[in-house]
Amino acid sequence: MRRETLHAWLLLLPAAVLLASFTHIPAIETVVNSFFSTARGMRPSHFVGLGNYRNLIADPTFWQAMRNNLLYAAITIPLSMGIALAMALLVRGRIGGRGFLRMAFFTPTVLPLIAVANIWIFFYTPGFGLLNQIGALFGLPNMNFLGQGATALYAVAAVSVWKEAGFFMIFYLAALQTIPPSLIEAARLEGASSWHVFRRVTLPLIMPTTLFISVNAVINAFRLVDQVFVMTQGGPDNASTLLFYYIYQVGFQFWDTAYAATLTVVMLAILVAIAIGQFFLLDRKVHYR
Amino acid sequence: MKFTSLSKMIGGAAVLAATAATPALAVDLQFYFPVAVGGSAAQTIESLTKTYEAAHPDVHIKPVYTGSYTETVAKAITAARGGNPPQLAVIGAAEMFNLIDENIVVPFDGYVSKQEAKAWFGGFYPAFMANSQAFGKTWGIPFQRSTPVMYWNKDAFKKAGLDPNQPPKTWGELVTDAQKLTVRNADGKVTQWGVRIPTAGFPYWLYQGLAIPAGVTLASKDGTQVNFDSPAAVKAAQFMLDLTTRYKVMEPGTLDWGTTPKAFFTGNAAIIWTTTGNLTNITKNAPFPFGVGFLPADKHFGAPTGGGNWYLFKKSTAEQKQAAVKFVQWMTAPTQAAKWTMATGYVAPRPADWDTPALKAYVKKVPGALVAREQLKYAGPELTVYQNARVTQILNNALEAIMSGQKQPAPALKQAQAQADAVLRPYQQ
Numbered sequence: 001m002r003r004e005t006l007h008a009w010l011l012l013l014p015a016a017v018l019l020a021s022f023t024h025i026p027a028i029e030t031v032v033n034s035f036f037s038t039a040r041g042m043r044p045s046h047f048v049g050l051g052n053y054r055n056l057i058a059d060p061t062f063w064q065a066m067r068n069n070l071l072y073a074a075i076t077i078p079l080s081m082g083i084a085l086a087m088a089l090l091v092r093g094r095i096g097g098r099g100f101l102r103m104a105f106f107t108p109t110v111l112p113l114i115a116v117a118n119i120w121i122f123f124y125t126p127g128f129g130l131l132n133q134i135g136a137l138f139g140l141p142n143m144n145f146l147g148q149g150a151t152a153l154y155a156v157a158a159v160s161v162w163k164e165a166g167f168f169m170i171f172y173l174a175a176l177q178t179i180p181p182s183l184i185e186a187a188r189l190e191g192a193s194s195w196h197v198f199r200r201v202t203l204p205l206i207m208p209t210t211l212f213i214s215v216n217a218v219i220n221a222f223r224l225v226d227q228v229f230v231m232t233q234g235g236p237d238n239a240s241t242l243l244f245y246y247i248y249q250v251g252f253q254f255w256d257t258a259y260a261a262t263l264t265v266v267m268l269a270i271l272v273a274i275a276i277g278q279f280f281l282l283d284r285k286v287h288y289r
Numbered sequence: 290m291k292f293t294s295l296s297k298m299i300g301g302a303a304v305l306a307a308t309a310a311t312p313a314l315a316v317d318l319q320f321y322f323p324v325a326v327g328g329s330a331a332q333t334i335e336s337l338t339k340t341y342e343a344a345h346p347d348v349h350i351k352p353v354y355t356g357s358y359t360e361t362v363a364k365a366i367t368a369a370r371g372g373n374p375p376q377l378a379v380i381g382a383a384e385m386f387n388l389i390d391e392n393i394v395v396p397f398d399g400y401v402s403k404q405e406a407k408a409w410f411g412g413f414y415p416a417f418m419a420n421s422q423a424f425g426k427t428w429g430i431p432f433q434r435s436t437p438v439m440y441w442n443k444d445a446f447k448k449a450g451l452d453p454n455q456p457p458k459t460w461g462e463l464v465t466d467a468q469k470l471t472v473r474n475a476d477g478k479v480t481q482w483g484v485r486i487p488t489a490g491f492p493y494w495l496y497q498g499l500a501i502p503a504g505v506t507l508a509s510k511d512g513t514q515v516n517f518d519s520p521a522a523v524k525a526a527q528f529m530l531d532l533t534t535r536y537k538v539m540e541p542g543t544l545d546w547g548t549t550p551k552a553f554f555t556g557n558a559a560i561i562w563t564t565t566g567n568l569t570n571i572t573k574n575a576p577f578p579f580g581v582g583f584l585p586a587d588k589h590f591g592a593p594t595g596g597g598n599w600y601l602f603k604k605s606t607a608e609q610k611q612a613a614v615k616f617v618q619w620m621t622a623p624t625q626a627a628k629w630t631m632a633t634g635y636v637a638p639r640p641a642d643w644d645t646p647a648l649k650a651y652v653k654k655v656p657g658a659l660v661a662r663e664q665l666k667y668a669g670p671e672l673t674v675y676q677n678a679r680v681t682q683i684l685n686n687a688l689e690a691i692m693s694g695q696k697q698p699a700p701a702l703k704q705a706q707a708q709a710d711a712v713l714r715p716y717q718q
Contacts, residue, residue, distance in 0.1 A: 040391065121547060121548060122551075125548045125551075125552070126540050126544075127479075127482070127540065127555075128551070128557045136478075142540075144540060144541060144544075146489065147541075147542030147543040147545070147692075147693060148542045148693050148694075149693045149694075232489065233490040233491070235490060235543060235685070235686075236489065236542070236689035236690065236692065236693040236695075237689040237690035237695055237696075238686060252359075253359060253363070253678040254676065255387075255391075255678075
């Protein structure tokens with residue numbers, strides 16, 4: 001028995017060491033750092049208690065980044081998941097050009113986000129950009145999507161939806177293919193309409209996948225900010241600043257590492273809360289077999 | 290068996306040869322460099338370094354490409370905090386006070402004799418030294434330096450009935466010319482804008498192309514004060530906004546940097562402001578004859594400088610520092626500076642560089658390169674203060690808010706001044 005315990009620990013050791021040194025210890029250090037001031041050259045860091053957190057509450061940019069991020073999540077998560085499911089349903093059946101369609105839907109996922117964002121800048125460019133040229137055919141006025149506070153965040157969100165939907169589609173496609181056809185045939189025999197079959201048979205059976213995707217989508221809504229770097233640098237006037245981008249800015253451009261640690265703690269807390277909520281609340285609606 | 294002993298012998302000989310080729314006291318150096326323009330910047334740096342190594346077998350130099358300016362300063366500070374900095378790095382001139390504040394760089398003065406120092410530091414254009422010297426010491430050696438200029442489409446000027454060889458020289462002329470150059474179709478939709486000043490991401494740089502002519506230097510020499518809410522600063526911001534809303538000669542909203550040359554090529558904008566670093570790109574790709582000129586004057590001509598300097602890092606041996614300074618002296622000598630300018634489009638930072646036969650031949654081919662040099666007489670330093678990134682971001686936010694119509698110039702800049710004062714207060718004794 002003892003020996004088995006020892007073996008178990010030895011087997012766990014490599015993973016434990018990696019996790020501890022790259023995840024757990026840095027996370028704890030981040031929390032510790034958030035209670036100290038930033039060291040600058042001659043002035044060493046000293047304990048400031050909740051000072052950084054008080055600054056955070058008084059920091060309008062932080063609140064703006066939070067608001068932006070929540071709006072960004074509220075747009076990108078349902079939209080990318082909805083489109084993913086619709087695309088999966090479309091390319092599941094026997095239709096002409098299925099292979100081509102699947103590939104086309106999945107392509108955005110394969111492309112690096114930085115490269116993609118650089119291309120999207122040209123789509124959005126006022127005047128000679130693709131979207132404005134299409135708009136001009138229908139007599140729409142010139143739009144400066146990335147240069148207006150009212151549209152910049154939506155323009156950035158659209159890129160994420162376009163990028164993520166194809167990735168999530170793959171999971172839905174796999175889930176849809178595991179549904180036994182007999183269940184759907186049985187429902188049909190009972191006279192259920194297509195919509196009814198989808199709502200009562202398909203949807204409940206792919207709930208585990210939906211949960212998995214939604215967890216990923218939430219994490220990505222806070223984690224994927226590459227396009228902000230390329231397209232807007234958070235502008236104009238922080239209109240498209242997301243929490244993670246702001247952390248980078250404070251940490252690696254302003255070099256206020258203690259305040260960046262404070263922001264990171266807040267972001268971690270939000271993500272943990274959401275993940276716990278998802279697993280415990282949604283679990284009741286999910287049927288694992 | 291035989292084979293192993295033979296290979297051992299060869300191996301031994303190789304080791305011997307290698308030791309023989311290297312003097313016992315070889316110095317190892319490493320430097321970080323960013324690439325911010327297209328062209329062959331990275332290859333040029335590497336080939337220059339190889340040339341130097343070949344002539345100086347007692348020095349080994351490893352150039353390390355470290356991404357953009359922002360990434361390079363981030364990597365250099367991280368490495369220095371971790372106790373393992375490079376001996377040298379090319380970092381934005383505006384980061385000077387930041388690096389001093391981090392206490393990771395040393396001035397170059399201690400490693401050259403008094404006469405040498407005078408000849409070397411004194412040989413650069415004063416506009417470039419303005420944010421390379423502080424507290425009576427020289428902390429940065431100008432290397433990849435730039436300045437913004439105005440490019441205009443000569444065909445568009447002809448079509449608008451303007452003299453294609455007379456660019457606007459004042460703000461007033463800029464407005465009247467741009468009004469003639471702004472073309473609207475039957476529905477009143479603009480098909481060609483008069484002027485385009487990119488204002489997205491880092492509007493502070495080109496904004497200084499208006500603020501300096503209006504008569505304000507945005508930062509004090511010691512890097513502890515800013516003048517964001519001075520009347521001249523407000524006037525410059527108001528003019529930038531007026532181009533879009535009052536005169537309607539510039540696309541409203543903030544405008545992206547990267548797409549600006551493209552807007553010029555496609556005829557979307559007849560006049561653009563951008564860095565001299567784009568000269569090679571525009572020369573290659575503009576499908577029409579174009580001119581290069583000074584940014585228009587208000588009280589006087591003026592433009593900010595930009596780009597990167599060589600910095601010497603503190604944590605290395607005296608020997609390494611001595612060798613590093615020698616290397617920088619060589620890299621910034623006229624012959625090398627001329628090669629560097631022709632490969633990248635950066636402005637050669639010393640009058641002596643322009644006397645080299647190579648650069649003399651180059652300006653005959655690309656006369657636009659001379660404009661940047663002439664404009665240097667009127668140029669001022671770009672915003673260079675302590676906590677530079679944070680203070681710059683404050684100004685960027687204010688300018689973006691102004692250009693996207695969220696705030697009026699005077700209150701936006703007043704708020705920016707208050708925010709910057711709060712950041713800089715610890716540095717103002």
